[in-house]
Amino acid sequence: MKLWYSPASPFARKVRAVAIELGLAERIELVPVTVLPSKPNVELARENPLIKVPALRAEDGAVLYDSRVICEYLSALAGGGRLFPSAGAARWQALRRQALGDGILDAGILRRYELALRPEALRWADWLAGQQAKVDHGLDAAEREAGGWGDTFDIGHITLACALGWIDFRFPDSGWRATHPQLGAWFARVAQRPSLAQTTPHA
Numbered sequence: 001m002k003l004w005y006s007p008a009s010p011f012a013r014k015v016r017a018v019a020i021e022l023g024l025a026e027r028i029e030l031v032p033v034t035v036l037p038s039k040p041n042v043e044l045a046r047e048n049p050l051i052k053v054p055a056l057r058a059e060d061g062a063v064l065y066d067s068r069v070i071c072e073y074l075s076a077l078a079g080g081g082r083l084f085p086s087a088g089a090a091r092w093q094a095l096r097r098q099a100l101g102d103g104i105l106d107a108g109i110l111r112r113y114e115l116a117l118r119p120e121a122l123r124w125a126d127w128l129a130g131q132q133a134k135v136d137h138g139l140d141a142a143e144r145e146a147g148g149w150g151d152t153f154d155i156g157h158i159t160l161a162c163a164l165g166w167i168d169f170r171f172p173d174s175g176w177r178a179t180h181p182q183l184g185a186w187f188a189r190v191a192q193r194p195s196l197a198q199t200t201p202h203a
């Protein structure tokens with residue numbers, strides 16, 4: 001299999017962490033690509049029409065995107081049931097947590113693009129604040145439940161860990177730990193797992 005990724009991408013990190021957790025990492029060739037919404041990558045566009053990472057060439061040759069689809073594919077390839085609980089409340093909670101982590105990232109990344117790519121004179125303060133509100137409310141929701149997670153580690157936890165790692169990487173002064181102590185303690189613990197330790201984001 002072949003994974004188009006960027007070492008800074010939290011969504012690609014999700015996929016890499018899932019592959020490590022499931023013992024599939026050795027079967028995946030990593031292909032680094034540069035992605036910028038202001039400069040579409042022509043080679044990547046041939047694989048993923050949305051021109052985003054991650055994209056995975058699966059074992060049957062088909063290219064899969066986005067991270068949710070790829071993670072579930074890898075889970076099925078490994079026999080299923082571990083990172084994606086197969087049924088019942090555990091499944092819906094895991095998927096909801098994945099949506100929470102993805103949503104924090106979607107808003108955070110839109111904010112990052114606005115700050116890093118859009119010319120300063122064209123930035124829209126209310127829009128930036130609106131995205132930040134989604135990040136903040138998302139972190140507050142995770143904080144309320146983090147104390148009850150114990151040692152469970154499913155796709156939702158992986159996604160939230162990737163979101164927190166990305167906030168640390170792109171917004172190192174955000175101070176989220178001070179206002180979210182349970183989440184901070186949980187993240188300090190899970191960040192030691194090889195799947196997360198080996199995929200720390202870098203530019």
Ligand SMILES: N[C@@H](CCC(=O)N[C@@H](CS)C(=O)NCC(=O)O)C(=O)O
Pocket residue numbers: 008009010011012035036037038051052053054066067068102109
């Ligand atoms: N929902 C997608 C989001 C992927 C995504 O936003 N990837 C970013 C990098 S973190 C990207 O490729 N951005 C390039 C662009 O928006 O043009 C997923 O889960 O894979």
